Amino acid sequence: MTLDLQTQPISRRFEHLLKVVSSDRFLQKEGLGNEVPFFICPFKVHETNDMQAVQRDLIVQLANKGIQILPLNLYDICLELLKERGILEQILEKESDLAKDELLELLQGVLDPEQHLIPAIAQRMAPAEFDVLFLSGAGEVFPYIRTHNVLNNLQSTAKDQPTLLFFPGEYTHSLEDGASLDLFGKLRDDKYYRAFNIYHCEA
Numbered sequence: 001m002t003l004d005l006q007t008q009p010i011s012r013r014f015e016h017l018l019k020v021v022s023s024d025r026f027l028q029k030e031g032l033g034n035e036v037p038f039f040i041c042p043f044k045v046h047e048t049n050d051m052q053a054v055q056r057d058l059i060v061q062l063a064n065k066g067i068q069i070l071p072l073n074l075y076d077i078c079l080e081l082l083k084e085r086g087i088l089e090q091i092l093e094k095e096s097d098l099a100k101d102e103l104l105e106l107l108q109g110v111l112d113p114e115q116h117l118i119p120a121i122a123q124r125m126a127p128a129e130f131d132v133l134f135l136s137g138a139g140e141v142f143p144y145i146r147t148h149n150v151l152n153n154l155q156s157t158a159k160d161q162p163t164l165l166f167f168p169g170e171y172t173h174s175l176e177d178g179a180s181l182d183l184f185g186k187l188r189d190d191k192y193y194r195a196f197n198i199y200h201c202e203a
Helices: 008-022 046-066 074-084 088-094 100-110 113-125 147-154
Strands: 039-043 070-072 132-136 162-172 178-183 187-192
Touching: 008 046, 039 046, 046 074, 046 132, 046 162, 070 074, 070 113, 074 088, 074 113, 088 100, 113 147, 147 162, 147 178
Parallel strands: 039 162, 070 132, 132 162
Antiparallel strands: 162 178, 178 187
């Protein structure tokens, strides 16, 4: 598998994703070396709409193969959490009066991954019958939720089925810095090494 597959046209990447995600190797979590079954699908920010279409098409074509996907969007879940707690309108009203750091602190508190977000994800997973979890919305929830915090806290909840995170940025590895989730291809401070780049996986 070429390491520059993620620079190939969207149609080529779609073919790879469909082939890998529908493979027994992927679904049975083979060859992971006891690591959690987390996979990253990085893409350029300007490809966001195209990748949303890829996700929709993947869900349909995988369903035709008898493979059920549970798609969860982090931004949608965050909005639902704020609505459930009755504070969405309050936050919208106060937004213009709050300093950015105050708003950030407020949102980080009420949407804390360990205390609130991951339990909400687990609540949506529990009644669902699915083979693969698709996670999206990582760019929309920045900066009040960081992707590596979501993945770190999700490890104990989403370990039975593979999780594929669609990530607007780069998932890089280097001997000097280790592995890093670089959101939007610029922010290099989210250290995370336990996931696999889906473009480096074979069916």
